Amino acid sequence: MRTRQSRRWEIFLLSVALVVGSAGCGTEPEAATGPLTGRAAAPATHSSAEEKAAGKAALAAYSGYLDASRAASARSDPSHPALTRFLADPLLTRVRMAILDAKEHGAMRTGKLLSDPEVVSVDLAARPPTVEIQDCLDASGYRLVYARNGKAVPGTRGGRYLATATAVRYPDGRWLVNGGAAHQDQPC
Structure with a gap:
């Protein structure tokens, strides 16, 4: 029994750190507004300056x-307003569910999560425009x-x-992170 509970918390830690869990649907306005699609979404060719700007955004x-997730996790607040500024579904819902699960179990996050991200690909011609990020x-x-x-x-x-994470550009011009995965079996 103790091993099963420890395994659950280990899985929970993984989900909170980079929020890997089951996909869900959000109800926030940002979740309802989809990424750019269709012919007018992006021009056929893009300069390296446009790609660099997209990567930076x-x-x-x-x-x-990461900052919003840390703040929300430290307060056990799945409705933390900063989450919708940087996240979109399905990742937004997974983050909220992980924080809510921790809160229901009387847990919270403390300390510091260090990050060293880099852009590994930019595809402005994609529907929606997409940037892939890799982080240690x-x-x-x-x-x-x-x-x-x-x-x-x-067990944590x-x-x-x-x-890894995926950011997409939405119709209002914002880049939001809508996907992510932690690969704890791949040290860096």
């Missing part, structure tokens, strides 16, 4: 996502603890591992 969205996350100092006493949740662990 996507990295800013990714950094905002260091969760060694980012812990899942019980809110009542600050003790670490059994940190470490350094590869993470």
